[in-house]
Amino acid sequence: MSIDWLGFGYAAAIAFGGFMGYKRKGSVMSLVAGLVFGALSAYGALKISMDVRDTSISLLSSGVLALVMGMRFKNSGKLLPAGLMAVLSLLMFVRILFRIMM
Template sequence: MSSTQYDYPGYIFAFLLASGGLLGAIRRGSAMSLVAGVGAAVAAAYGANRVTKNNLDVWPSLYTSIALLVLMTYRFTKSGKFMPAGMVMTLSLLMTIRYAILIA
């Protein structure tokens, strides 16, 4: 790879996860939302950084998006509420597909 190709979708995904955790903490006073959202965002940002450095190094990003996909699919089917579980489930599915395509 001759020039750096930033993993913008990965960084945007991380930003949305952190924002959602912060919003949950502010609106509902949920420390768990903050910890979970920021923790997932750190993992996603780390993965995006790895993909930025080497576009074939998708494993941290792929594992993070799969874990979120499984967890949020469970939460969405249990609650039936699109926000936040359905939204994170959808974004995680898109990111899982994206990273799976990069390694194919």
């Protein structure tokens, strides 16, 4: 059993980003979304750590987050936080797809 450290780091980055959005702007929605997607990503990383073929939760959460944050980046043009989260989520999505193909 190998631990998916990148998956857990990604989950922590999402949760931390949601917390920072709440702390800086007072955005409760950012906090809730960060905690929900962070928890889903952490659960997905745990599932991958137990069985490398069980990628559905991680794939879904990173894909949805890449899509949502990509649209926010397109509309706002702001690199932080939307652009950064879109890129991180897209990289995680591609990483999981490569794991599926291998």
